[in-house]
Amino acid sequence: MIEYGTPNPFAAVFTAGGLDLDVPEYQAGFDRDHALCAEPMWKLERAQVFYEPDVASWRAMMDGDWPGSLELVTRMAEPLADFFRSRVPVWRVRVVEFPITPYLQWEMHVLAQRARAGSPCRVVSAARVAALEPLPELVIFSASLMYEVLYDRYGGGGGGRRITDPLVVGPCLRAVRELFAEGEDVLDFHEREIAPLPPPVVTDEMRAALPAYAHRTEEFRV
16 A cells, blocks of 8 residues: 555656657557557556547537437447457556546546456545645556656647656556555446436537547547
């Protein structure tokens, strides 16, 4: 367990040396490293809002079509199961704040579907990680390879930094594993906190950023 008062392993990420990658370079590196990965990959997600225009279900949610969005999430089941039959699973720690944002409400349905397909996720509260803030968004492949995933002000993908210093990566990997061990299974959280919610309210302000992402194409991402 990560004790309060102990050194914060995530603080070193922000000053660590790394290779800066734009979006295509990051996605290519991610895909290459995931294909070669023999151990489970770990993800740490902290932000409560992301923009995911490559996902049809997300776009339906943003258009106000919640039933259609959920139907599209259901259709992810078979492609996800096929994907994780040939790739190592992604083990994810998802930090959650209340009240639940529209994005997070949508993502929790997706994460539950991913968990059923073999990609485990556990939920930890924002209060639990308060002493570790600010948390980076991380993808960790091994004790000596991870990416800090970067985003723009809307939560749209902005590329990443490839970090290979084991003195930085190793402690982050141990910390993410410990948070995962403490967390609540996403399926239990989803059933209790997410499934009963009314449809999310998508505002004009949220939609205002969408034209900036009009160039994106449909693409499956893990």
